Amino acid sequence: MTKSVPVVFIVDDASSVRKALERLVRSAGFNVETFASGEEFLQRKHHKGPSCLVLDVRLPGLSGIELQKKLVQENISVPIIFITGHGDIPMSVRAMKNGAVDFLPKPFDGKELLTAIERAIEKAVRIRQNETERARIERLLKTLTPREYEVLRWAITGMLNKQIAYRLKITERTVKAHRGCIMEKMQVESVADLVRITQKCGIIPAEK
């Protein structure tokens, strides 16, 4: 498992800005990819490794704010640092409410941007770890049969086998059978682990 190098995406319509920022960010040791518009950025297929986005607010076509909204809607979680020459407070507040990491009015100090990028990359790493783990669990969940899933939802409430059996109108023996399969398929060895992993992907425990 080689450690992937963080990538910083830069979206700005002014090529001079793109070049200057690219030079700055590269000098700090990041990989960089630049785009002249939001549409261009969207066409690129998602990056697997940790990455963040330095985004101009004002862009021809899709604006920076609109791009942010689109990314949020499509559940594409890449931390965003806004830069702008003609921003105002309501705009910056809206951007931050939507989860932006930072919002820098031009002209800004290069160091400021790099600090923001580091924070953004750290956030990206955290997000990625969560998503990876979550994806793993959901992959395992899909191998469960409908009935097993049902039993799982009861099992994580801490209910006894006989109680679950009563709820599902089946015998305790059957519940045991399902539980055995569940534990194996979910690759856990205790109910405690089962509770923990199911919490990570929003499984609703059955109601007592």
Added chain:
Amino acid sequence: MTKSVPVVFIVDDASSVRKALERLVRSAGFNVETFASGEEFLQRKHHKGPSCLVLDVRLPGLSGIELQKKLVQENISVPIIFITGHGDIPMSVRAMKNGAVDFLPKPFDGKELLTAIERAIEKAVRIRQNETERARIERLLKTLTPREYEVLRWAITGMLNKQIAYRLKITERTVKAHRGCIMEKMQVESVADLVRITQKCGIIPAEK
């Protein structure tokens, strides 16, 4: 259990602003308390029910931003809506990074403020529910003896009694005794519940 009425705290050094805002907010059905400075607000003892804070950025003495920082440091979680006549983008961004709900430059529409207040109160309710539950759990945790706490940290890993016994160099019988006390003191009936509640207040499971 009577439902407590939300309170909106208003901190502004200009009495005309305080009066105008108070009238506006009261007309929307909230209780209001006004303060002329951050120090004044801090002296008031904490409100039990849901509340939020409408805070002027520029204040004599303790500034709004400083007050926010102080509240964050002291872990006093009251959602803040900033208002300001002379703010800039970096200021608004810093405020939002520190958890502000909104940041409104004057002049603003009264409706805007009321919308923000509603969001802030909703947030306060959520926070309060969490804190209440968390406080309950921590109260129960304090009744555990040091040894019981230790056993708890192992138990929520899903480890068998005999395995825990081995780790702690005691007999399985002793572990059972501790577990019994733990379950009673924590007012739960299953390991599943134990795992869930301990997750809510950051108990670190012992390392396998």
Added chain:
DNA sequence: CCCCATATTGAACCAAAGTACAATTTACAC
């Protein structure tokens, strides 16, 4: 019609959890 995944159940058995009686020791406060 047969295969297969799914769901269900049985008997017997062992391991683990938990409880009802306990008793003993240790350390610390008064």
Added chain:
DNA sequence: GTGTAAATTGTACTTTGGTTCAATATGGGG
């Protein structure tokens, strides 16, 4: 020293969890 909370352990017992043999039924898909 005495009292108290905490920690530890024992024996015997019941309940629950889980596995190893299974077998049976059901409902498509080929």
